[in-house]
Amino acid sequence: MGRNLLAVSDLEKNEIREIIRRAGELKELKKQGESPRSLEGMSVGLLFEKQSTRTRLSFEAGLFDLGAQAIYMNPADTQLGRGETIADTAKILSSYLDGIIIRTYGQEKASELAENSTVPVINALTDLEHPTQIISDLFSISEQGISPEKFKLAFLGDGNNIANSFVAASAIMGFDLSIAVPPGYEPNPTIMDEATEHGNSEIEVTHDPASAVRNADVIYTDVWISMGEEGKGTEVFRPFQVNKKLLSSCRKKPLIMHCLPAHRGEEITAGVMDGPSCIAFTQAENKLHAGKAILEFCLQD
DSSP: OOOSSSSSGGGGGHHHHHHHHHHHHHHHHHHHOOOOOOTTTOOOEEEEOOOOOHHHHHHHHHHHHTOEEEEEGGGGGGGGTOOOOOHHHHHHHHHHHSEEEEEEEEEHHHHHHTTOSSSEESSSSSSHHHHHHHHHHHHHHHHOOOTTOOOOOESSSOOHHHHHHHHHHHHHHOEEEEEEOOOOOOOHHHHHHHHHOOOOOOOEEOOOOHHHHHHHHHHHHHHHHHHSSSOOOOOOGGGOOOOHHHHTTTTSOOEEEEEEEOBBTBBBHHHHHHHBOHHHHHHHHHHHHHHHHHHHHHHHO
């Protein structure tokens, strides 16, 4: 039957560990020119309302590697664009497909799709969460010799879907998290409350970026303006830019991460982005390998 993956909290610690382990195995096989045909004969639909480069291509290429076919669907070109309900669409798509990957705005749309689907649904980004990105990022961190259960991550910028998913991941895995955002841009309060109640890590939200990065092993940033929020101003985020001055506040030499696309000169300077500590492009590559591990986990019985 498989599994849905709508939020990081859908996974347990041992499951995240296993996906990370399998991602490393699949990456090594890819280097050797091999790929297991573990999803041979499957058809998976990609229902993407939001634009995508890395997420779409990594899932499409990953499905090909694993022996499945990817069918890309722009909702504007389907009957969803003419008013068909998500529930009706889910029933039809799941009668044709072996899995559905959705990238959309509201989390509720992904949830409704899953509730009415008889095949697994994978959330490839909503305004609330981006679970596949965070699982891939934990794989990238582990590749650098850092335990994904014992480190400190500082996230700077907007308390967006990436920040929300890191909050959930911190509570599950146990790594410490410091989120530095301007007042009014904090992560989702429900996700924060759940992490505080059920987690075993230290999670803080601060308005002081220098304090957040001081003891960080990893500094992570993202675009200040998410898709669908293009009218929002950026000046309030200026103190949260990842630059050489901010890095001088660090007591360690942290990894720098960015889920891309990057707006150089805004959330991160070109000098830091192109510096030796930044692994943003390794992160992007690893979306392929972690995505394949997630596909196997969700689509196989």
